[in-house]
Amino acid sequence: MKDVKVSEPTVERLVKYHRLLERVTGEGRKVISSKEIGEMLSYKASQVRKDLSYFGEIGKRGVGYHVDRLYRHLGAVLSSPRLWSIGLAGVGRLGEAILGYKGFRSEKFQIKALFDVDPAKIGTKILGTPCYSIDDAPRVLREQNIEVVIISVPSGAAQYVADRVTASGNVKGILNFSPVSLALPDDVxxxxxxISVELEKLLFYLKHRGQ
Amino acid sequence: MKDVKVSEPTVERLVKYHRLLERVTGEGRKVISSKEIGEMLSYKASQVRKDLSYFGEIGKRGVGYHVDRLYRHLGAVLSSPRLWSIGLAGVGRLGEAILGYKGFRSEKFQIKALFDVDPAKIGTKILGTPCYSIDDAPRVLREQNIEVVIISVPSGAAQYVADRVTASGNVKGILNFSPVSLALPDDVxxxxxxISVELEKLLFYLKHRGQ
Structure with missing residues (x-):
């Protein structure tokens, strides 16, 4: 994470604050306190205040934050300068689940191209998105200016797919759902x-809670 | 996370160390340094040393850690006293992806029962696991002593499902993949x-890297 000062857990909290505020705005609320935000997301109120003040928002003591203003402010911090075009390699169960996942519908990004090795899928549209051969990925990614690729192929195929995808030269980021480590060019x-790490964490805490 | 001293990011790192060591053991390596572990997982070597020493493992300067010993040691820290039985509610695309996900095959847990509302699925086996009506969840969870449930239903159904599942009285933990906040009893x-938060994080860093 070179050149970036904000830590990963902080970014994750920002994303979650923003989603919470989106929901709360929809419910017509005008103000919210750091304590309320903290309770809804299981963070400490002091953590919420620290995060928000780092990005220039100070709540009013005894009142809290203006929901609408805070929502717009965090939106600006998290905003993209443009719509990201995304590719998705591997349209098996997990790939299809990602493609249909509600959280993946956003104004910030759009899944524009799918890649697979299955001849029955190549050349068709899946949930409205065209599917190409993984071997055509370098050309398709360049032509469509796709800079981010989600990989959801079986472990054994993940490195091959990562190599094909980065061969395009214009991919800047990869989101890897295959349970395997990938070797990538330094600038990607x-x-x-x-997803199973989360289950392991839950089981770890359940085990230790009982002691 | 009451009663637990180890922070969530630490547990996540422990899980990842353990998986890395499992792979490295399989490759026949005998020793590994904190620097190597750090490079393979994108952590600082100092972080790796700190984590491992907290759990009682001190590497030898200039040599590193004995792979096999460290692997067994972390295995003991992360181990479960028994096999956890897991339930999975919502056998749509995401649920099926989880069910088929390689990382979800473990000696620590086994998905024993599925729950859905689709009459075409109820009463059948999906990838070898029996599927029940969500309305039978309280009874099935008790009878099979299932204490952990994965929820992968559409957002609008998640709270209803969480209520049915916790009504069993013996569920201690829930892993929720639906992009919505859930209200649960205090002891769960x-x-x-x-999964889309990870994509947002990646895009945030891509945006800020360019500045």
């Missing part, structure tokens, strides 16, 4: 999500 | 995973 940002 | 541990 990698985020890996292993 | 909740972990929420919003």
């Amino acid at each position: 940002l990698l985020y890996s999500v292993d | 541990l909740l972990y929420s995973v919003d």
